[in-house]
Amino acid sequence: MEFLEYLKQKKIDAGVFRxxxxxxxxxxEKLFEEVHPESFTAQKKFLLNDLRRRYLLREV
Numbered sequence: 821m822e823f824l825e826y827l828k829q830k831k832i833d834a835g836v837f838r839x840x841x842x843x844x845x846x847x848x849e850k851l852f853e854e855v856h857p858e859s860f861t862a863q864k865k866f867l868l869n870d871l872r873r874r875y876l877l878r879e880v
Contacts, residue, residue, distance in 0.1 A: 823852045826860075830868055833877045840875070 827834040838845045852860050861868065 821857055823849045826852065826857055828877060830872060831877045832868070832871050833875045837871060837875045 824834050827837065834845075848860075848864070851863075855863075
């Protein structure tokens with residue numbers, strides 16, 4: 821699974837996230853490549869919820 825696909829699954833708009841917080845996006849993308857998606861979710865669970873509220877992916 822790729823990071824963009826993961827963010828879409830979590831209903832986070834990757835483009836807006838990348839533009840608003842490029843440093844955090846790059847750090848998370850690198851970490852995501854190094855660990856299992858479930859491990860990443862466990863590490864970032866509460867932060868993911870906050871991101872979803874700020875960068876909610878709008879379904880077309």
